[in-house]
Amino acid sequence: MTEKTVKLKISGKTIQARVGETLVHALWAAGMAESVKVGCAGGVCGACTVTLRYSDGRTGGTELACMKPVEAGMEVFPCPVEADAPVTPVAQPELSHLQSVFPTLDRCTKCGSCTTACPMSIPVMDSVLRMQKGEFQAVAEDFTTCIHCGLCRFVCEDKVKPHNMGLWIRRSLGMSRDIAIEKTEVSVEQEWKYLLDESSEQRLQRARQFRKSGRIEP
């Protein structure tokens, strides 16, 4: 039986892929592994984010290449986001700390592109506005489901770096906690299952509960 294949374009180059395989597998098979970054290969880390255009008039958008099956006529554009030097978090963070380590904070022109680009439906622009007011607890919640794909930074013409700031705030609040992280009976496998199978709302509830008690409840 002949294998069913489709043609698609990666950064303008046409490749042939097997029906049913993911974009990442298609790129590996075509010898183009370097054209997209891969981390977890399981839809969690966001490293493989690409933007897509379809040939049948459907609206394209951002997708995780490790989870997205190939389709005929699809055009794929990798989103290379350069790594940024890590910024050390501080305990009990205040607005002045954030402004000094991220002077880009006040550059936001409220264009909304970051919110539109986010594959996790995080209200990124609103969260940047919350950062400007020093509402850090709310920001930490906004970024709970961030997969750090870097797309919000990639599309920002004003180089505001929303997710880098969101991560810095989450880490800073994390090191400000005075409750000990407790051992839990939840196994690593179970934690992965929570991450992969649960809805965004369930993951947010888990994160809130963890911040309160320092434990992952089964």
Ligand code: SF4
């Ligand atoms: S893309 Fe940049 S300038 Fe536009 S709303 Fe987001 S952070 Fe602000």
Ligand code: SF4
């Ligand atoms: S907030 Fe930014 S880095 Fe996080 S998932 Fe959304 S687009 Fe990706």
Ligand code: FES
């Ligand atoms: S490689 Fe981690 S989400 Fe695709």
